Amino acid sequence: MNAPAYNFAYLDEQTKRMIRRAILKAIAIPGYQVPFASREMPMPYGWGTGGVQVTASILGPDDVLKVIDQGSDDTTNAVSIRKFFAKTAAVRTTTRTAEATIIQTRHRIPETPLSEDQVLVFQVPIPEPLRFLEPRETETRRMHALADYGLMHVKLYEDIARHGHIATTYAYPVKVDGRYVMDPSPTPKFDNPKMDDCAALQLFGAGREKRIYAIPPHTKVVSLDFEDHPFEPSRTPKTCGLCGADDTYLDEVVTDDKGGRLFVCSDSDYCGERRGAEKTA
Amino acid sequence: MSEPDVPLLVAEGVTKYYGRQLGCRDVSFSLYQGEVLAVVGESGSGKTTLLQLLSTQLVPSAGRVRYRLRDGVTRDLADLSEAEQRFLFRTDWGYVHQDATLGLRMNVSAGANVGERLMAVGWRHYGRIRGSAVQWLDRVEIDTDRIDDPPLTYSGGMRQRLQIARNLVTQPRLVFMDEPTGGLDVSVQARLLDLLRGLVTELGLAAVIVTHDLAVARLLSHRIMVMKGGEVIEAGLTDQVLDDPREPYTQLLVSSILPA
Numbered sequence: 186m187n188a189p190a191y192n193f194a195y196l197d198e199q200t201k202r203m204i205r206r207a208i209l210k211a212i213a214i215p216g217y218q219v220p221f222a223s224r225e226m227p228m229p230y231g232w233g234t235g236g237v238q239v240t241a242s243i244l245g246p247d248d249v250l251k252v253i254d255q256g257s258d259d260t261t262n263a264v265s266i267r268k269f270f271a272k273t274a275a276v277r278t279t280t281r282t283a284e285a286t287i288i289q290t291r292h293r294i295p296e297t298p299l300s301e302d303q304v305l306v307f308q309v310p311i312p313e314p315l316r317f318l319e320p321r322e323t324e325t326r327r328m329h330a331l332a333d334y335g336l337m338h339v340k341l342y343e344d345i346a347r348h349g350h351i352a353t354t355y356a357y358p359v360k361v362d363g364r365y366v367m368d369p370s371p372t373p374k375f376d377n378p379k380m381d382d383c384a385a386l387q388l389f390g391a392g393r394e395k396r397i398y399a400i401p402p403h404t405k406v407v408s409l410d411f412e413d414h415p416f417e418p419s420r421t422p423k424t425c426g427l428c429g430a431d432d433t434y435l436d437e438v439v440t441d442d443k444g445g446r447l448f449v450c451s452d453s454d455y456c457g458e459r460r461g462a463e464k465t466a
Numbered sequence: 467m468s469e470p471d472v473p474l475l476v477a478e479g480v481t482k483y484y485g486r487q488l489g490c491r492d493v494s495f496s497l498y499q500g501e502v503l504a505v506v507g508e509s510g511s512g513k514t515t516l517l518q519l520l521s522t523q524l525v526p527s528a529g530r531v532r533y534r535l536r537d538g539v540t541r542d543l544a545d546l547s548e549a550e551q552r553f554l555f556r557t558d559w560g561y562v563h564q565d566a567t568l569g570l571r572m573n574v575s576a577g578a579n580v581g582e583r584l585m586a587v588g589w590r591h592y593g594r595i596r597g598s599a600v601q602w603l604d605r606v607e608i609d610t611d612r613i614d615d616p617p618l619t620y621s622g623g624m625r626q627r628l629q630i631a632r633n634l635v636t637q638p639r640l641v642f643m644d645e646p647t648g649g650l651d652v653s654v655q656a657r658l659l660d661l662l663r664g665l666v667t668e669l670g671l672a673a674v675i676v677t678h679d680l681a682v683a684r685l686l687s688h689r690i691m692v693m694k695g696g697e698v699i700e701a702g703l704t705d706q707v708l709d710d711p712r713e714p715y716t717q718l719l720v721s722s723i724l725p726a
Contacts, residue, residue, distance in 0.1 A: 331549045335556075335586025339571070342578045342585065345592055346614045411592040 194241040194274040200224055204242040204397070208388060211399035216361030217329070218312050223395040233266060233291060234392025236308035240289045243304060243388070244270065249277045251285035256293035256434065256451030263291075280454050292355070294376040296433050296455040299385035301402060307370045309391040312398065314358045314368035334366050337409055345414055354419055360407045361400055374408065375418045375434045381406040423448040428459040472534055474499050474640060474672050479529035480519050482512075489515035490696040492529070499639065500670040504687035504704065506677055506719070512696040513676040514644055520674060521561060521642050522551045536639075556583050560633030560641035564648040566625035569632070570617045576603065576628055577613040583636045602631040606661060623654035627661065634665065643675045647682055659685050680720065684708055692716045 192198065200222075207221035226234040244250070250270055254262035258280040266289060267278045279285050282297040289306040299305060315325040318336045328334065337358050344352045357374035361367050369380060370389060380387065380400060387400040400406060410416040424431040426447045433455065435448040450456035473496035482489035490512030497503055505513045518524040520531055522543050534540040536558060546554065555561070563569040570579055580599040581589070589595050600610050606627040617625050626646065633641060646662065647655040663686055666673060677683055683690050683704060690707045692700040692715070700713045711717045 327548075331552060333549075333552060333586065335582055338585040338590070339574060339578045339582050342581055342592065342595065343574055346575050346577055346596075410590075412590050413593050 191273050193246070194244045194270065194276075195227075196224065196238065196241045200238075201242040204238055207397045208239065208242065208399065211388070211397050212386070212401050214365070215401055215404050216359075216365030216367040216398060218396040218398045220395055221397050223392045226392065227269075228265070230393040231310060232262060233289070233308035235390030235394075235397070236289050236291070236306050236392075237266060237269070237390075238392060239306045239388050239390035239397060240266075240270065240287060241274075243306075244274055244276060244287060246274070246276065248286045249279050249284055251279050251282060251288045251454075252290075253288065253293060253295070253452075253454075254291045255436070256295075257453040259453065281458070282452075282454050292371050292373070293434070293451060294372060294379045296450070296452045297458075298379075299383060301384045303385040305383075305385050305387045307372070307387065307389040309368070309370040309389045309396070310393075311356075312368055312370075312389065312391040312394050312396040314356075314366050329365060332364065334360075337366055338411070341409060341411065341414075345411070351410065351414055351416070357416075358409050360409060362404050363407075366409070367398060367400075369406075373419070373434055374416075375420050377406070377408045377416070378418055421448060425450045425456060428456045430456070430459060472538075472540065473497060474501075474534050475520065475674075476532045476540070477520060477529070478532070480516070480526050480531060481528040482515050482519055482524060483527045488512075488696040489524075490519070490693070493691075493698055494529075495691065495698075495701065497640075497672055497674065499672050501689065502666055502671075502673045502675065502687045504675045504677060504683035504690045505693060506680060506683050506690060507693035508678060508719075511693040513678075513693055515696075516693070517642050517644055517674060517676050521559065522546075522555070533640075553587075556586055557636045558638050558640065560630075560638045562626075562629055562633060562641065562643040562646050564645035566617070566622070566629050569629040570625060572618045573616050575614045575616055576608070576620070579617060579628060580632050580635050583632065587636065598635060599631075602635050603628075605665075606631040607657075622650055623658060626650065626658055630662070630665070634669070634671075637669070639672060641671055641673045643673060643677075645677055645679075646675065647677070647679065655682075662686060680708060692719065 204221055207219045211219045226237055252263040252267045254260040270276055271278050282295040287304050291308045313325055315336060318340055319325050341351050355373050356368050356371045357377055359367055359369055359377060382403050384402055386402055389398045408416040421435045423435055427449050430450055433450045436451045438447045438449060440447050475497040477493055477495050480493045481491050493516055507513050519526050531543045532540050533543055577596055577599040580602050581595040584595050603610050603613060608624055608627055617628055647658055675686055687704045690704045691698050694715050700707060700716050708720055711720050
């Protein structure tokens with residue numbers, strides 16, 4: 186089926202224009218959450234409705250799309266979104282990071298460094314970093330407006346008081362361009378340093394919460410911390426069981442019911458490339 | 467103390483109407499550094515309205531409130547930007563609520579409650595923030611072993627003392643208190659009052675204390691204002707007003723204290 190009833194990339198052109206305006210505003214104010222009229226998408230909330238809308242709005246016929254879910258190209262969410270755009274936009278899809286022009290991601294940034302001609306689209310469940318500290322949306326907006334971010338450090342303080350170190354390991358708050366505190370979506374904090382001075386444009390879409398925000402290329406992104414408890418990107422201190430990498434973010438895979446464990450790169454493409462290179466070498 | 471001759475806080479004809487309902491009318495006074503002013507009167511007399519007007523939480527219908535900032539310049543509070551008002555509120559001012567749950571973050575540890583203001587003004591050293599919190603908990607007589615417990619697990623008196631520590635940690639010059647001893651039993655009240663009196667003298671704080679309890683006013687304040695129906699009916703030195711009340715209402719108020 187080639188889905189003739191649908192417009193290119195599913196959304197109608199007026200909707201795309203509306204979303205593009207929000208994206209432009211988000212790029213103009215790095216880290217600021219721009220409200221937008223999020224549409225119903227043919228998938229449930231929490232499956233990337235925000236990311237899909239952003240991708241649909243920036244996708245052109247010549248783009249090459251890669252979709253990852255927890256770093257992997259072959260899990261349900263990634264496969265179905267890739268199929269969705271292959272069907273509704275007939276764009277070329279890929280699993281190779283270097284080939285892609287648009288990469289939609291759920292919770293990881295690829296290990297391969299991104300370039301200027303790439304766009305990274307994040308699926309965001311909860312865009313508000315202050316949400317669990319201050320439940321009132323009116324108040325959190327005012328706090329953003331006044332750059333009143335003492336509360337964010339209260340959370341980090343609590344971590345240290347309870348655990349002896351900053352125990353937040355994902356959705357670790359960052360300050361973008363010296364102004365807005367932003368939730369980098371639930372990416373592991375291992376990926377936070379990759380956001381800083383990244384060559385690619387980074388877009389964040391939250392469908393249920395109806396917010397879009399962005400980090401323009403080469404923007405300063407600083408992870409919040411204390412002077413005596415500096416930010417540390419964490420990873421499991423193991424090497425990948427498949428490619429032997431010792432500097433990548435690892436997934437733990439249970440291999441049997443006798444306590445067997447295998448640690449593998451969460452970025453399946455990166456891992457595969459490394460193994461491919463070994464074979465040919 | 468700099469410029470002791472210039473008042474810290476000046477209210478000029480402060481008036482508030484809630485629609486047609488009068489909140490308070492034409493209240494004027496000056497408060498100097500280190501001075502404690504008690505506002506007394508029965509429920510509904512406009513005490514809390516006045517406190518909120520003074521602390522920029524309400525906008526007056528008429529009149530103005532001026533405050534001498536730390537740089538020595540006296541400014542109309544209505545002219546300050548929202549950011550400046552917030553900054554003032556969490557550095558140079560304190561606000562002690564009657565209900566401690568309004569003034570504290572109940573699910574966050576006591577240490578973080580005390581440290582929040584410090585972090586808000588840019589402290590980024592965990593050890594120093596914690597050190598300061600320990601010092602203040604000790605000062606308000608809270609066992610420092612309980613620094614990592616949330617105030618949810620504290621008793622009423624401890625919560626109130628924690629609220630005071632949280633407010634005083636940035637060394638404010640002016641503290642607003644709304645019935646600080648309300649809802650506490652008598653012995654806990656006495657201990658809290660004792661603590662407050664000590665801190666006020668020690669730190670040279672100016673304070674506006676709203677209370678319906680004349681004993682609190684007598685113990686803590688230098689001056690007193692008696693409010694009734696939204697207006698100040700009598701004002702003066704605390705002992706003078708309480709020992710020799712002129713207005714019939716004040717006489718009634720004073721005479722209705724149960725003899726100890």
